Amino acid sequence: MCRIGAIKSKKYLHPSKALYLMRSQQKGHDNSGFAMVMQDLGGMFTDYKDLPVLSMACTDEGMNLADNILSAEGFTRVMQWNPETNYSENLIIETMPQYVFLVLQYPKTYKHATQEEKEDLLVSTRLKIRKALEKEEKGFIYSFWPDVLTLKEIGDPKDIGLYFGLWEENNYFTAKIITAQCRQNTNYDIVRYAAHPFFLQGYTALVNGENTFFEKNKLFQKSLYKGYLGFESDSQCFLYTLHYLSKILKWPLSYYKHTITPLPYEEIVRREDKDILLKIKESLAHLEINGPNTIIGVLPDGTVFTCCDSKKLRPVVVGGTDETVVITSEVNGINEIIPERNWDEDIYPHERETVIINNDLKVEKWQQ
Amino acid sequence: MATVRVNELSRDDLSWQIEYDTHRCTFCGKCVASCPFGSIEASVEKRRKVTSQGLTPTPHVKFETMPIIRQVVNISNYCRGCGICEKVCPNEAIKPVRNPDNKFAMKIRGYTGNSHTRGGRSNLNSEDRALDKIIVGRISQMTDPSLDAQRHTFDMLAPLGRILPPEQLPFSVKDGKIELSEKTPPVRWVYPVIIGDMSIGALSCRMWEALSIATAYLNEQAGIPVRMCSGEGGMPLRLLKSEYLKYFILQIASGHFGWNRIVAAMPEMQEDPAGVLIKIGQGAKPGDGGLLQAKKVARHIQEIRGVPKADLLSPPNHQGLYSIEESVQKMFLSFNAAFKFRVPVAIKVSASATSVSVYNNLLRDPYNIVGGFFLDGVFGGTGAAHEISLDHTGHPIVSKLRDCYNAAVHQGKQGQIPLWAGGGFGMTGNLAADAIKMICLGANGIFTGKLMLQLAGCVGNDNGKCNACNTGLCPVGICTQNPVLTRRLDVDKVAQNVVNYFLSLDSEVKKILAPIGNSSLPVGRSDALVSTDKAIADKLGIQYGC
Numbered sequence: 015m016c017r018i019g020a021i022k023s024k025k026y027l028h029p030s031k032a033l034y035l036m037r038s039q040q041k042g043h044d045n046s047g048f049a050m051v052m053q054d055l056g057g058m059f060t061d062y063k064d065l066p067v068l069s070m071a072c073t074d075e076g077m078n079l080a081d082n083i084l085s086a087e088g089f090t091r092v093m094q095w096n097p098e099t100n101y102s103e104n105l106i107i108e109t110m111p112q113y114v115f116l117v118l119q120y121p122k123t124y125k126h127a128t129q130e131e132k133e134d135l136l137v138s139t140r141l142k143i144r145k146a147l148e149k150e151e152k153g154f155i156y157s158f159w160p161d162v163l164t165l166k167e168i169g170d171p172k173d174i175g176l177y178f179g180l181w182e183e184n185n186y187f188t189a190k191i192i193t194a195q196c197r198q199n200t201n202y203d204i205v206r207y208a209a210h211p212f213f214l215q216g217y218t219a220l221v222n223g224e225n226t227f228f229e230k231n232k233l234f235q236k237s238l239y240k241g242y243l244g245f246e247s248d249s250q251c252f253l254y255t256l257h258y259l260s261k262i263l264k265w266p267l268s269y270y271k272h273t274i275t276p277l278p279y280e281e282i283v284r285r286e287d288k289d290i291l292l293k294i295k296e297s298l299a300h301l302e303i304n305g306p307n308t309i310i311g312v313l314p315d316g317t318v319f320t321c322c323d324s325k326k327l328r329p330v331v332v333g334g335t336d337e338t339v340v341i342t343s344e345v346n347g348i349n350e351i352i353p354e355r356n357w358d359e360d361i362y363p364h365e366r367e368t369v370i371i372n373n374d375l376k377v378e379k380w381q382q
Numbered sequence: 383m384a385t386v387r388v389n390e391l392s393r394d395d396l397s398w399q400i401e402y403d404t405h406r407c408t409f410c411g412k413c414v415a416s417c418p419f420g421s422i423e424a425s426v427e428k429r430r431k432v433t434s435q436g437l438t439p440t441p442h443v444k445f446e447t448m449p450i451i452r453q454v455v456n457i458s459n460y461c462r463g464c465g466i467c468e469k470v471c472p473n474e475a476i477k478p479v480r481n482p483d484n485k486f487a488m489k490i491r492g493y494t495g496n497s498h499t500r501g502g503r504s505n506l507n508s509e510d511r512a513l514d515k516i517i518v519g520r521i522s523q524m525t526d527p528s529l530d531a532q533r534h535t536f537d538m539l540a541p542l543g544r545i546l547p548p549e550q551l552p553f554s555v556k557d558g559k560i561e562l563s564e565k566t567p568p569v570r571w572v573y574p575v576i577i578g579d580m581s582i583g584a585l586s587c588r589m590w591e592a593l594s595i596a597t598a599y600l601n602e603q604a605g606i607p608v609r610m611c612s613g614e615g616g617m618p619l620r621l622l623k624s625e626y627l628k629y630f631i632l633q634i635a636s637g638h639f640g641w642n643r644i645v646a647a648m649p650e651m652q653e654d655p656a657g658v659l660i661k662i663g664q665g666a667k668p669g670d671g672g673l674l675q676a677k678k679v680a681r682h683i684q685e686i687r688g689v690p691k692a693d694l695l696s697p698p699n700h701q702g703l704y705s706i707e708e709s710v711q712k713m714f715l716s717f718n719a720a721f722k723f724r725v726p727v728a729i730k731v732s733a734s735a736t737s738v739s740v741y742n743n744l745l746r747d748p749y750n751i752v753g754g755f756f757l758d759g760v761f762g763g764t765g766a767a768h769e770i771s772l773d774h775t776g777h778p779i780v781s782k783l784r785d786c787y788n789a790a791v792h793q794g795k796q797g798q799i800p801l802w803a804g805g806g807f808g809m810t811g812n813l814a815a816d817a818i819k820m821i822c823l824g825a826n827g828i829f830t831g832k833l834m835l836q837l838a839g840c841v842g843n844d845n846g847k848c849n850a851c852n853t854g855l856c857p858v859g860i861c862t863q864n865p866v867l868t869r870r871l872d873v874d875k876v877a878q879n880v881v882n883y884f885l886s887l888d889s890e891v892k893k894i895l896a897p898i899g900n901s902s903l904p905v906g907r908s909d910a911l912v913s914t915d916k917a918i919a920d921k922l923g924i925q926y927g928c
Contacts, residue, residue, distance in 0.1 A: 224526035226899045230796075230906040237794030263548055266558045276902075278537040279571045290553070290560045296545045296569050299797050304900045306526050324901065325534065327527060 016197040017041075018210060018220045019342035020310045021351070022318045022371055026056030026188035027338070031351050033175045036196040038350040039343060040171070047198035048174040049166035049209040051157065051218050052189035054316055058095060059163070062117045065092055066136050069164040070143075071110040071206070072153020079146045080114075080155070087139050088121025097178050097187075107169030107177050110153065115163055133215055137241050154206045157213045163189070166209045171196040191312055193220055199247050208246035212253040215241065215261055216314030219253035222343055223307030223328050227300075231255070234300035238262070252309050255301045260313065267319065269294060270311075271368050271382045274303040275324040310341050319370045326365035332377065333360040339371050391493065393455050397486045397846055398463035398478040400453040406475035409449055413467035413476050418855035418867055421461040422476075425452040451476060457493045460486070464841050464848040466857040480846075487769075497770060501842070501851020501861060503666055503763040503806065503832060506773045508844035511809065512780045512918050513816050519912030519927060522899040531889070531896035538891060538903055539607065540827035542631075542657050543569030543726035543753040545798050550750075567750050568726050570656055573600075573608045574827035574903060575817055575887065577834055577880075578804050579633045579659065579730070581613030583674045583683050583694070584765035584851075586868040589838055589860045592876035598626050599881050606884055609656045611829070614672070614696060615687045616640020619647055628653040631728075634717065635661040636671065637696035639687040645720070657753065658717045658727045662700065662709075665762030665779065665805040667771040668732030672696035678854045680863040706743045714751045728754025732762075733777035733805065741786045745795045754800045756829065757783055761806025761844075763832035765861050766852030779805040780823065784922050787824025787906060796906065800826040808833035809844065813883075814890035823922060824906045835860050837883050838876040 017039040021031055032050050059067065066089075070080060095115040124132055140158040147153040156164035167174045175181045199208035210220035225231065228248035235242040235254045239262060242254040255274055259265045276295040282288050306327030310320045320330050320341045332341045333348040335355045340348045345360065363369045366382040393399055400422055414424050429446040453461060461478050468477035490498050522528045544567035552564035577597060582590045597610040607629075614635035621627065622644060632655045634641055663669060674683075674694040684691060703709050709729070717727045729752065731740060737757060744752045759779020764772070783803040790796040803825045807816040809832075817828050832840075839858045842848035851861040859871035895901065898910050912927040913919035919926035 224522075224899070226522070226526065226910075227904070227907060229909040230904075233791045233906065234794075234796060237791075263553075264555065265553070265560060266555060268558065269560060276537075278535065279539045287559070289562050292569070292571075293546070293551055293553075293562070293566060296541055296543075296797075297548045297551055299541075299545075299905065302902060304902055304904070306899075325529070 016195060016210070016222050017343035017347070018193075018195050018222045018308065018310055019340065019347055020191070020193040020220070020312070020318055021338060021340050022191050022316075022375065023338040024190070024375060025337060026185070026190055027192060028183040028185070028188050029180050029192055029194075030175070030183050032192045032194035033171060033180055035340065035342060035347045035351050036171065036194055039347045040196060045170050045172070045196060046200055046204070047166070047168045047209050048171040048194070048196050049211060050164070050192055050194040051211045051213050051312075052163045052192050053161060053218065053312060054190035055161050055163060056188035056190065057184075057186035058093075059117070059161070062093060063161050065117050065119060066158055066160050067163055068114065068116040068118060068158045069156045069162075070114045070116075070153055071112065071156075071166070072114065072147060073111050076147050076153030077112055077114060079152060080143045083139065083142050083146060084118065087135070088123060089118040089139070091116060092119050093117040099177050100179060101177065105169070105173040105177055107167060107173045109167070109177065113165070137215060141240065141243070159213070159216060162213060162216070164213055166206045168198055168204055168206065191316060191318060193218055193310060193312060195220055205246045207244050210247070210249060212247075212250050214253055214257050217253060217257045217260065218312035219249070219256055219309060221249035221252050221307055221309050223249070223323065224305040225249060225251055225303050225307065226305035227303055230300045231303065252303065252307070252311075255303075256311050258301070267313065267317070267370070268368065268380055271321050271380075273298050273301050275382075276302055277382065308343065316373045317370060319368055320363060321368040322363060322365055324365055329362075331360055331362050332369050332371075333357070334375065336375065339375050339377065341369070341371070391455055391457060391489055393453060394481070394483070395485045395489045396455065396460050397481055397484045398461040399481050400451070400461055400467070401477055401479045402451050403475045404448060404450055406473040407451065408473055408475075410472065412470040412472070413451060416466050416470045416857070418466070418857045418864075419462055419850065419853070420459040421454050422451050422467060423454055425450055427452070457490060462848050462850045463846065464850065464857045466841070497768045499766055499768050499852050500772070500849045501765055501767070502772070502849035503761050503844055504772050504776070505844055505846055505849070508761060508806075508809065511806070512778065512915075513819050514810065515915040515918050516819050516911050516913045516924070517927075518818060518822070518894055518898060518910055519925065520910040521897045526899050528899055529896040529901060531892040534896065534901055536892050536895055536901050538574060538888075538895075539571040540574040540903060541569050541800050542572050542609070542728065543567055543800070544750050545569060545800070546750060547795065547798060565723070567753065568724050569753075570726060571607075572656065572827070573606055574821065575608065575813065575884070576631070576802065576827060576829040577608060577610040578829035578831035579611035579613040579661065580765075580831050580834075581615040581633075582617070582686055583615050583678065584613060584861060586856070586859055586862055586871065587682055588868045588871045588873050589835075589876065592838060592871070592873045593834060593880060594621065594626075594630070595873065595877040596880035596884075597629050599877065600884050601629050604881065604885060606888055608884060611659055614639055614661060615683070616643050618686060619643065622647040623650045623652065625652050627651060627655050630655050631657040631659050633659045633661055635696050636698070636700045637694060639689065639694060639696070642688050643686065648720075654721055654725050658721070658725055659730055659756065660713050660717065660727065661730045663732035663758070664730070664764065665732050665758030665760055665776050666764035667767035668734060668776050669698055670767060670771045671698040673766065675854065678863045683863065706740065710744070710747050710749065710752065715749065718751045726753030727751065728756055728802070730756035730758060733757050733759045733779050733782040735777060737777070737782050738785050738789045741799070742789050742793065744799055745790060745793055752799050754802055755786065756802045756804065757786065759803070759805025761809065762804060763835070764851070779803050780820070781921050783820060783825055784823045788923070796824070797826075802827050802829055804829035804831070806832075812890070814887045814894065817887075818891060818894045818904075819911060822904050822907045822910050824908070826905055834880060837879045838871065
C-alpha cells in the first residue's frame with residue numbers, strides 16, 4: 015500500500031513539509047521514490063502566475079528536442095530554474111542529467127487567443143515533447159501548465175531530498191498546495207510516469223489503491239480525449255475521469271463519487287435524484303472504479319478533496335489548523351507536521367463521503 | 383434358408399437399441415404405455431428349448447411362447463434413447479443402449495428423401511467448449527483484498543435499453559445540481575441472466591407456465607429481478623393485463639404471431655413489459671424459419687396467437703425489411719412508438735461472420751432507439767430444426783461476442799447498446815461460470831433457454847439422446863401440446879427447480895466476483911481471464927496460462 019499526502023495552506027510552504035509528512039508514514043516500498051506536484055507557486059515563481067511552467071527531467075539531447083519543439087510552436091523563455099543538486103555516491107537515487115523548470119511566454123500568435131485555445135496548445139505541445147522524448151528515453155515531461163511544478167524521481171525519498179536540497183526550508187521554492195507520494199510503482203517496471211501525483215490541465219490526482227476496472231477504464235478513456243494516454247499506472251484513470259467530468263462535461267465535483275463508485279441500483283431508485291444517478295451509472299459504466307482506493311484530488315481553482323472506494327478498504331485522514339490542512343493516508347503524517355492542531359477535529363472520511371477543502375480552508379463533507 | 387434382407391432397416395442400423403431382460407420383466411406394461419414414440423411394443427416370441435435328462439443324450443424339444451417387449455424397427459417409430467422406459471420400469475428390465483455402429487444418419491435420408499429434422503441443439507463438437515478452457519485467473523492476492531461473498535453487498539444488475547453517451551445526456555447544471563432537461567431512452571436494470579425466448583407452442587403451456595411462475599417468484603419473493611422473454615406468439619391475455627407483465631419481454635419474430643392480441647390488450651395493460659425483442663434469427667438454425675405444425679397448434683395456442691389450426695410458418699426473414707436502415711427505422715421506431723418510447727426495444731440475431739457489421743451499424747443508429755443486441759450462438763437450442771442447420775450452420779458465440787465488444791471499443795461506444803449473449807451457456811450445468819466469463823469478455827448479460835428445460839426434466843443431451851422436440855411427443859411434457867404428455871410435467875416442481883437454480887447461480891456469481899475483488903459486474907474486464915489454450919487466448923485477447 016502506498017501512502018499519499020496533500021498539504022493546502024493559506025501561506026506558501028516549502029516542499030520539506032511534504033517530505034516530513036510522508037517520511038513518518040514510510041513502510042515497505044514507500045521509500046522507492048519521491049514525486050510531488052506543487053500548485054499555486056510562490057517564491058521565485060510568484061511573478062509568473064499566468065505563464066506556463068514546463069517540468070521536465072531529461073538528457074542533454076532531450077533538452078534540445080524540447081527546445082526545438084517549443085521554439086517551433088513559438089514559445090519564448092521567460093525564466094529557467096535548474097535546481098542545485100548535491101551528488102554523493104552514498105545517495106540512493108537514479109538521477110537524470112537535467113532537471114528543467116522553464117517559465118515560458120505564449121506564442122505571439124496566441125496574444126488574442128481564448129483561454130481554451132491556450133490550454134489546448136499547452137496539452138498538444140506537452141504531448142509532442144513527450145512523444146519526442148520517448149524514443150531512447152531521452153526524458154520525461156511531467157507538466158506544462160501555469161502555476162504548476164512537478165518533480166518525480168526514483169530512489170530513497172530521504173536521498174532525493176538531499177540531492178535536491180529539499181530538506182532545508184527556504185522561501186524561494188514554495189507553493190500553497192503540495193501533493194506528494196514517496197513511492198514508485200513497484201508492481202511493474204519502474205517508470206517515472208507511473209509515479210503519483212498525476213497532473214492534467216490543472217487537475218491533480220493521487221491514489222492509494224488498486225483499480226480492478228483498469229482495463230475497461232483505459233479502453234473507454236482512450237477514445238475520450240487526446241491527453242488520456244500513458245496508462246503506466248492504473249491510478250491515472252482516476253485523474254482522467256476527474257478531468258473528463260469537470261473539464262469536458264463540466265459537471266459539479268459532487269458527481270465524481272457517483273461516477274467512480276456508483277450507488278447500488280436499489281439505493282438509487284429510492285432517491286429523489288434517481289433519474290440523474292441512473293443515467294450516470296448507465297452512461298459512464300466504464301468509468302466505474304472497483305477496488306480498494308483512497309483518492310486525493312486537486313482542482314484548477316485550488317479546491318482539494320478526498321474520497322474512498324465504496325467499501326472503504328483504504329485509509330485516509332484529514333486534519334489541520336486555520337492556516338493549513340492536510341489530507342494523508344495515516345494520521346502520524348499530520349502529527350509530524352501539524353502537531354499543534356485540535357486532534358479531535360480530524361476527519362476520517364467514510365465510504366460515501368467526499369471531503370472538500372476550499373481556498374478559505376473551509377472543510378465540507380458531502381454525502382453521496 | 384431364410385432370406386437376408388440387407389436393404390431393410392434393421393435394429394443394427396438404429397442409434398439406440400432396446401436392451402431388455404425378460405427374466406426381470408413383470409409385464410406390467412408401463413414402458414410400452416409411456417414410450418411416446420411407439421418404439422417398443424408388447425409381443426410374443428417363440429422359444430425352442432432342447433433338454434436331456436438321462437445318462438445318454440435323449441433330447442426333448444420344448445417349445446414355449448413367451449410374452450416380451452420388443453423394439454419397433456421402422457423409420458417413424460425408432461427409439462430416440464430418451465430412457466423413459468427405464469425410468470418407469472420397476473425392475474430395471476429395460477433400457478435404451480447407444481449403438482456406436484449405427485448407420486441411422488444415412489439410412490433415414492436414404493429411406494425418406496427428406497431433410498432430417500430433430501430438436502435439441504448441435505451435436506457436433508458440443509463438448510469442445512471454449513469457455514471450459516478459460517478460467518477466472520486474476521485472483522486478488524495481497525495487492526488488493528478479495529471480498530467476502532457472504533458479507534459484502536454486490537450490485538449485479540445489467541442494463542437493457544439504449545444508453546446515451548455522456549456528451550448526449552440532456553443534462554443542465556443548476557445550483558450545483560444536474561437536472562434532466564429532456565426525456566431519455568428507457569433503460570431497465572435487470573438480472574444479467576434472462577430466461578430466453580421459448581414460445582408457448584414450442585413449449586407446452588405447463589412448461590411455459592412453470593417458467594413464468596418461477597420468474598414472478600424470483601422477482602416478488604427472492605429479490606432477483608430476472609426477466610423472461612415470451613418467445614414468438616404472444617402471451618396469455620390474462621398475463622398481458624396483469625401486474626406481472628413488467629417481468630416479461632415480448633418477442634416479435636418474422637411470423638408476427640400474437641401481436642394483434644398484444645396490441646388489442648394494450649389499453650388494458652397495468653404495466654409496461656420489460657422490453658420488446660425483435661427476433662431476426664436464432665443461433666440453432668440461423669437463416670432458417672420456424673414451423674409450428676398444425677398438430678401442435680392446440681386450442682390455447684390458437685387463442686393466444688389469434689390463428690386457426692394450421693401450419694404456422696415463421697419465414698426465415700422479416701418480409702418487410704430489406705436493409706439495416708429499414709430495420710432500425712421501421713421495426714425499432716414502430717415498436718418504440720407502440721409503447722410511447724417507454725419500453726426498450728432490442729434485437730436478437732444469430733451469431734454470424736457478419737455480426738460485427740450489424741452491430742457497428744446499430745451503434746451508429748442516429749435515433750438512439752436500439753436498446754440491446756442479443757447474439758445467439760451455434761449451441762443455441764431449438765424445438766425443431768433441420769439437422770444440417772443444427773450441426774453445420776451458425777457461429778460460435780464466445781469469439782463473436784468478443785468481436786462485437788471490441789468493435790464497440792474501437793468506435794468508443796462500448797456499453798451504448800448492451801450486449802447480451804446466448805447459445806449453449808450452462809451446458810455443463812454451471813451457468814454462473816459461463817455468465818461471468820462472457821461478462822468479462824464484454825457481455826452485459828446472457829440469456830439461457832435449454833438449461834431451463836433441463837431443469838424441468840428434459841432427458842435429452844447434445845450427443846443424440848432424445849432430441850425429439852420436433853415430434854410434438856416430448857416424453858417429459860416440455861415441448862409438446864399432447865395433453866397426456868404435458869400432464870407428466872409437475873408445474874410447481876419445475877418452477878421450484880428453476881427458482882432454486884437461480885438462487886444457487888446468484889451465490890455462485892458472488893463466489894467468482896469476490897475473489898477478483900469486484901462488487902459490481904466486471905463487464906469487459908478481460909484481464910481477469912486466463913485461457914489454457916493459446917489459440918483461444920490469442921483470439922480473445924486474454925492471457926494465456928499453462
